[in-house]
Amino acid sequence: MSEGLPFRQFVVKLHSLCNIACDHCYVYELRDSGWRSRPSVMADRTMEQVVRRINEHVRRHGLPRTDVVLHGGEPMLAGQARVDRLATELGRALDGATRLRISLQTNGTLLDESWLSLFHRHRIAVGVSLDGDRTANDRHRRRADGRSSHPAVRRGLQLLRKPEHRERYAGLLCTVDLANPPIATYEALLAEEPPVVDLLLPHATWQYPPPGHDPARAPYAAWLIPVFDRWYQSREEPRTRIRLFESLLDLALGGSAVSESVGGAPPGFIVVETDGTIQLADAYRAVDEGASETGLDVFAQDFDTVARAPRVAETRLGRAGLAADCVRCQVVDMCGGGNRAHRFRPGSAFDNPSVYCADLMRLAEHIRRRVRSDIRVLLGDAR
Numbered sequence: 001m002s003e004g005l006p007f008r009q010f011v012v013k014l015h016s017l018c019n020i021a022c023d024h025c026y027v028y029e030l031r032d033s034g035w036r037s038r039p040s041v042m043a044d045r046t047m048e049q050v051v052r053r054i055n056e057h058v059r060r061h062g063l064p065r066t067d068v069v070l071h072g073g074e075p076m077l078a079g080q081a082r083v084d085r086l087a088t089e090l091g092r093a094l095d096g097a098t099r100l101r102i103s104l105q106t107n108g109t110l111l112d113e114s115w116l117s118l119f120h121r122h123r124i125a126v127g128v129s130l131d132g133d134r135t136a137n138d139r140h141r142r143r144a145d146g147r148s149s150h151p152a153v154r155r156g157l158q159l160l161r162k163p164e165h166r167e168r169y170a171g172l173l174c175t176v177d178l179a180n181p182p183i184a185t186y187e188a189l190l191a192e193e194p195p196v197v198d199l200l201l202p203h204a205t206w207q208y209p210p211p212g213h214d215p216a217r218a219p220y221a222a223w224l225i226p227v228f229d230r231w232y233q234s235r236e237e238p239r240t241r242i243r244l245f246e247s248l249l250d251l252a253l254g255g256s257a258v259s260e261s262v263g264g265a266p267p268g269f270i271v272v273e274t275d276g277t278i279q280l281a282d283a284y285r286a287v288d289e290g291a292s293e294t295g296l297d298v299f300a301q302d303f304d305t306v307a308r309a310p311r312v313a314e315t316r317l318g319r320a321g322l323a324a325d326c327v328r329c330q331v332v333d334m335c336g337g338g339n340r341a342h343r344f345r346p347g348s349a350f351d352n353p354s355v356y357c358a359d360l361m362r363l364a365e366h367i368r369r370r371v372r373s374d375i376r377v378l379l380g381d382a383r
Contacts, residue, residue, distance in 0.1 A: 006060075006303070006307065007057065007269060007270045007306075007307065008065065008066060008268045009069065009268055009269035009270075010050075010066075010067070010068050010069070010269065010272060011071050011270070011271040011272070012069065012070055013042070013072060013272065014042050014070050014073075014082065015072045015073045015074060015075050015076075015077040016038050016073045016273070016274045017040045017074070017077060018074040019074050019107070019109060019110070019143075020074075020143050020144070021142060021144040022107075022140050022141045038274050040274065041078050042082070042274040042275075043274075046274070046275065046298070047086050047089065048089065049276060050276065051090055051093050052093070053298045053302055054093070054303070055093040055094060056303075057303040058094060060304065063097075064098060064099060065098060065099045065101065066098045066099070067103065067269075068100065068101070069102075069269075070083065070105070071271075074106060074107055074109075074110070076104070076106055076111075080115065080118050083118065084118055084122070087102055090102065091122065102123070102125070103124060103126070103127060104126055104127070105127045105129070106128055106156075107128070108128040108130070108152070108153040108157060109153055110156070111128075111159055111160070113159065116159060116160075116165050119168050120165075125169075126160060126168050126170055127171055127172070127198075128160070128171075129141070129172075130172050130189065130192065131174050131177060131180065132174065132185035133150075133185070133188035134150040134151075136180040136184075136185055136188065137150045138150060139177060140175075161192070170195070170196065171194045171197060171198065171241075172194040172196070172197050172198070173198045174198065175201075175202055176202065176220060177211075178211060178219050178220070178223055182224070183227065183230060185227075186230060186231070194240060195241065196240070196242075196243060197242045201220060201261075203286035204286055204342060204355050205287055205343075205345065205355055206343075206344065206346075206352060207344065207345060207346055208286060210356070218359045220356060221358070221359040221360070221362035221366070224244075224359075224363050225366050227242075228242075229370075232370065243259070244261070247259050247263055248334055248363070248364060249367060251333060252368045253371060257336055260281075260340065261339050262334065262338065263336040264319045264335075264337055265318060265336070266316035267281060267315060269281070270303065271292075275297075276297045276299055277296070277297045278294050278296040278297055278301070279292045280292040280311070281315075281341065283341035283342070284341045286341055286342075286344075287344045288344075291341075291344075294312055295309075295311070296312075315340055319332075319336070319337075321337075321350070323343070323351050323353055325352075325353050326353050329353075329361070331360070331361050331368070334367070334368065335360040335364050337353065337354060338353075338356055339354065342356055343355070
């Protein structure tokens with residue numbers, strides 16, 4: 001995606017605060033504290049302007065599909081009336097113009113039948129953040145008073161697994177923690193019967209590396225590889241999707257990049273905060289105070305202006321924005337340089353390999369070897 005091309009996903013921060021206090025949260029616990037000066041909830045006037053800007057962008061570019069992600073903080077703290085209003089206005093404005101998909105990313109603790117009734121009415125897909133079993137989840141995802149959030153999350157997931165609610169279940173988001181056993185974590189996630197699992201590396205930079213960072217040992221690859229092998233060899237039908245592994249498999253087979261995390265696809269989304277300011281991805285909060293700021297907002301600028309803004313355009317260069325070491329790398333077609341925010345180092349900014357370079361290289365090489373081995377077996381059988 002080059003400079004000025006349209007956005008296809010809009011992350012809307014409905015509520016800037018949260019009802020649990022995760023100590024690894026990329027909103028509250030990294031380098032940026034901008035959330036402190038923003039309103040806790042998006043005002044009606046701001047919601048109306050967000051809908052207006054999305055509508056004009058969609059119609060100007062004739063987008064066949066548009067994704068709106070309700071986010072936070074914890075977006076359900078905004079209340080059912082506000083979520084209902086935003087979904088209704090989006091549906092009314094975009095009717096006939098695009099295939100609208102609304103999703104909501106939640107910690108799951110507030111899910112109940114009344115919320116699910118609302119989600120069914122607007123066909124809102126629900127993603128839940130969960131780091132594994134109770135021990136794994138409680139390492140970071142506790143309430144402000146120290147109590148576990150795990151029982152409440154599991155109650156919400158039990159509702160989503162019911163046959164009458166299953167179609168609303170979008171999947172699980174899990175932040176990798178080296179302290180959690182990989183296979184036990186994978187099995188705990190599978191026990192919640194998610195259609196999709198997103199395994200996320202903790203947002204980090206060379207200045208502020210992730211826990212256990214060690215390029216010589218590549219510990220995040222060592223964590224992910226046994227999970228990949230277990231998933232890849234699974235005989236379950238249908239197999240639970242893991243987007244990171246699917247993307248790397250597709251790239252190993254010559255497919256095109258679809259993610260900014262691996263493969264080098266430029267991001268096709270933008271973030272709108274509760275006050276209407278427009279931000280880069282939350283990953284940039286790991287860089288420094290204000291690193292996600294664009295200086296733009298939905299009242300003063302439309303999304304075409306945002307896409308052309310230098311601060312935004314430089315994040316959407318894809319392969320053209322890679323460091324020289326990445327361009328020469330043997331797995332660049334799979335890794336794609338990793339998440340751009342993870343490349344930051346003082347003095348050279350983003351002109352570096354990822355802080356996870358060794359991990360991504362080892363994981364990519366492992367997956368490519370597995371794929372090539374299986375192809376050789378298949379070709380041998382065919383002969």
